[in-house]
Amino acid sequence: MDKVAAIIRDMFEDYDGPVNDALTAEQVPDWDSLAQVKLMVAVESEFGIRFESREINEPANVGELVQMIEKKLAKK
Amino acid sequence: VPSFRDLPWLPSAPADFRERARTLGKAASGWGAAIQHLATHKLDARAAATLGKAIVRCRTAGHSLAPLSAFKLGILSSATFDLVAEQLPAAAARHGVDLTTVTGEYDQVMQESANPASDINTANLDACLIAVDHRWLRLDRPALDGSDPVGAALTQLKAAGDAVTQNARCPVIFQTVPVPPLALFGNYERRVAGSLRTQIEDANRRIVDLAIETGGYVLDAAALAERVGTDAWFDPVQWLAYKLPFAADIIPAYADTLGRLLGAIRGKARKCLVLDLDNTVWGGVIGDDGMDGIKIGQGSAVGEAFLAIQQLALDLRARGVVLAASSKNNDETARAPFRDHPDMLLRESDFAVFQANWIDKASNLEAIAKTLNIGLDALVLLDDNPAERAQLRAALPQVAVPELPDDPALFPWTLASAGYFESVAFSQEDQARAGSYASDARRADVMAQSRDLGDYLSSLDMKIGFAPFDTIGRQRIAQLINKSNQFNLTTRRYTEAEVAALETDTSVFTLQVRLSDKFGDLGMIGVIICRPATHNGAKAWDIDTWLMSCRVLGRKVEDAMLARIAEAARAAGIATLIGRYLPTAKNNMVADHYAKLGFTLLEEKDGARTFALLLASYETPELPLTVL
Numbered sequence: 001m002d003k004v005a006a007i008i009r010d011m012f013e014d015y016d017g018p019v020n021d022a023l024t025a026e027q028v029p030d031w032d033s034l035a036q037v038k039l040m041v042a043v044e045s046e047f048g049i050r051f052e053s054r055e056i057n058e059p060a061n062v063g064e065l066v067q068m069i070e071k072k073l074a075k076k
Numbered sequence: 077v078p079s080f081r082d083l084p085w086l087p088s089a090p091a092d093f094r095e096r097a098r099t100l101g102k103a104a105s106g107w108g109a110a111i112q113h114l115a116t117h118k119l120d121a122r123a124a125a126t127l128g129k130a131i132v133r134c135r136t137a138g139h140s141l142a143p144l145s146a147f148k149l150g151i152l153s154s155a156t157f158d159l160v161a162e163q164l165p166a167a168a169a170r171h172g173v174d175l176t177t178v179t180g181e182y183d184q185v186m187q188e189s190a191n192p193a194s195d196i197n198t199a200n201l202d203a204c205l206i207a208v209d210h211r212w213l214r215l216d217r218p219a220l221d222g223s224d225p226v227g228a229a230l231t232q233l234k235a236a237g238d239a240v241t242q243n244a245r246c247p248v249i250f251q252t253v254p255v256p257p258l259a260l261f262g263n264y265e266r267r268v269a270g271s272l273r274t275q276i277e278d279a280n281r282r283i284v285d286l287a288i289e290t291g292g293y294v295l296d297a298a299a300l301a302e303r304v305g306t307d308a309w310f311d312p313v314q315w316l317a318y319k320l321p322f323a324a325d326i327i328p329a330y331a332d333t334l335g336r337l338l339g340a341i342r343g344k345a346r347k348c349l350v351l352d353l354d355n356t357v358w359g360g361v362i363g364d365d366g367m368d369g370i371k372i373g374q375g376s377a378v379g380e381a382f383l384a385i386q387q388l389a390l391d392l393r394a395r396g397v398v399l400a401a402s403s404k405n406n407d408e409t410a411r412a413p414f415r416d417h418p419d420m421l422l423r424e425s426d427f428a429v430f431q432a433n434w435i436d437k438a439s440n441l442e443a444i445a446k447t448l449n450i451g452l453d454a455l456v457l458l459d460d461n462p463a464e465r466a467q468l469r470a471a472l473p474q475v476a477v478p479e480l481p482d483d484p485a486l487f488p489w490t491l492a493s494a495g496y497f498e499s500v501a502f503s504q505e506d507q508a509r510a511g512s513y514a515s516d517a518r519r520a521d522v523m524a525q526s527r528d529l530g531d532y533l534s535s536l537d538m539k540i541g542f543a544p545f546d547t548i549g550r551q552r553i554a555q556l557i558n559k560s561n562q563f564n565l566t567t568r569r570y571t572e573a574e575v576a577a578l579e580t581d582t583s584v585f586t587l588q589v590r591l592s593d594k595f596g597d598l599g600m601i602g603v604i605i606c607r608p609a610t611h612n613g614a615k616a617w618d619i620d621t622w623l624m625s626c627r628v629l630g631r632k633v634e635d636a637m638l639a640r641i642a643e644a645a646r647a648a649g650i651a652t653l654i655g656r657y658l659p660t661a662k663n664n665m666v667a668d669h670y671a672k673l674g675f676t677l678l679e680e681k682d683g684a685r686t687f688a689l690l691l692a693s694y695e696t697p698e699l700p701l702t703v704l
Binding site for chain 1: 120121122125126129156158159162312313314316317318320324325
């Protein structure tokens with residue numbers, strides 16, 4: 001979670017609200033579909049994982065994204 | 077095996093990179109140089125984006141980014157190019173360019189180029205990159221029916237290029253097209269007129285022609301994809317899910333490749349290759365190993381590796397790159413292989429400037445730049461010694477200093493891959509340039525500069541270890557005693573048996589000195605033998621042998637060794653240390669060794685000097701080394 005939060009803080013420098021499991025894209029002004037792509041690619045690179053095409057459905061919030069990562073890491 | 081994708085010639089970013097990038101704008105001046113310096117490191121996507129944002133902040137604050145050259149690049153792409161664009165300013169700064177990008181809408185190449193009111197066409201661009209792939213060109217399917225998709229593709233690309241030229245009034249950067257690994261015919265692929273490979277390779281030839289006809293440039297994406305491998309380049313998942321033009325982890329390599337091109341367009345390509353000599357253009361140390369001891373020439377892998385780096389230097393020279401040498405050596409010693417070694421490819425006359433002396437490299441590189449009347453930012457230094465590289469970077473960040481792997485077999489790969497000598501033209505003048513600088517291997521006047529290296533020495537994290545002679549060190553001690561010529565005060569040779577005898581001789585004081593730093597373990601780098609003597613009626617130690625490896629020059633190692641000797645001498649009730657310099661053909665560099673350490677000259681006879689240091693007046697200095 002800390003690593004994901006750091007990536008999100010890095011990407012959205014203007015957002016200074018809380019970064020927790022409940023955070024959704026709507027709450028962050030610059031979090032559009034392009035930012036979503038950047039976030040997914042940054043996560044892949046940071047954790048050394050690759051999502052398969054059927055796994056890439058937009059997570060509803062940060063908590064779901066963390067779950068996706070954990071599931072992926074568990075398979076490694 | 078190193079990979080181009082990892083840009084292994086770039087040094088790793090410092091630990092405080094993000095902090096330094098974020099606080100860039102707060103400096104009082106020198107923003108451009110600071111940006112370029114930070115950009116010279118190996119940057120992952122996040123670090124490149126962080127630096128990119130810092131560049132924007134500096135620009136917005138109205139700071140001058142000189143010496144970076146401003147460049148506004150339009151980008152028309154058939155894919156999601158934003159992730160690439162985000163990493164471009166940092167990569168461009170590495171090559172001397174202050175880059176602003178204007179990215180057209182996703183997959184709107186024709187619309188953006190044809191509309192005079194589009195962002196691209198109203199941005200007052202310096203150039204526009206048309207980054208389209210085989211899909212946009214409709215070269216993504218085999219054409220086995222005799223149709224001519226390549227002709228249609230070129231017509232479409234030319235239409236986009238012409239529209240940009242007309243509306244944006246700037247040159248176009250065309251991109252060659254990588255061939256996707258989807259062969260239908262296997263080995264027969266190249267023989268089928270309409271196969272993917274045949275079509276795309278044909279298209280690439282015609283794209284280059286198009287660039288020539290229209291005064292444009294070529295970004296050779298096909299060559300880049302070939303280097304990193306098309307299996308890695310074409311990432312089907314990242315294409316389908318994100319519409320990335322190529323795999324995300326190739327972006328730093330792509331950004332650097334484009335950065336070089338922009339730098340070359342702005343005249344920022346480097347002009348002069350400065351070669352270190354020992355262990356860079358031949359194996360071994362000429363001052364210690366001698367002409368018949370250095371490794372160069374056919375018959376051994378190492379000798380041939382050094383031939384290959386010499387050949388590359390000669391090829392670069394033929395292309396217009398000026399060669400210079402900078403080596404910690406005596407001048408005559410360093411020139412000898414170029415004059416007399418039959419296996420050397422490089423000769424003295426290939427060099428415009430030849431600096432072999434014991435003055436620091438930074439001062440010598442300044443002298444080289446001054447003599448050639450070019451900027452420090454036109455120099456590249458190839459040097460096998462990581463500490464020399466780090467010191468040069470700390471002193472003169474404008475000079476490009478590639479990281480080198482330990483294995484000389486990889487030196488040519490590294491130098492060729494780093495792209496310092498990118499070009500956008502090749503003319504007869506280029507070919508003549510190296511010769512237009514007098515190739516007389518002249519010695520440039522150089523004055524040692526005292527320069528602020530900041531915390532460079534302490535950043536090396538040096539750890540020094542002292543031990544008396546012992547059986548474990550015996551062989552290496554004997555080897556050093558019999559091989560060291562340059563940093564050797566007395567050049568007294570002892571056999572291994574004599575060294576063994578010293579281990580148990582309680583009347584002598586011996587030291588074997590080891591050093592390690594953050595780059596690795598340098599092993600045994602110094603040997604001391606002190607014998608009992610008297611001076612003015614008091615007990616003294618006569619330093620019979622003091623030798624060191626030249627690799628650790630300028631790192632306060634000799635100061636640390638003296639501190640250790642003084643400590644032991646005091647404990648033994650010694651009042652004075654006697655130091656001697658016995659001149660040979662090779663050890664002139666240490667003529668002032670004892671004087672520099674604070675010894676007083678007692679007498680000089682036929683060049684031989686005797687010095688003394690009263691321990692009562694010796695104070696142990698603060699040193700940037702940790703004693704183990």
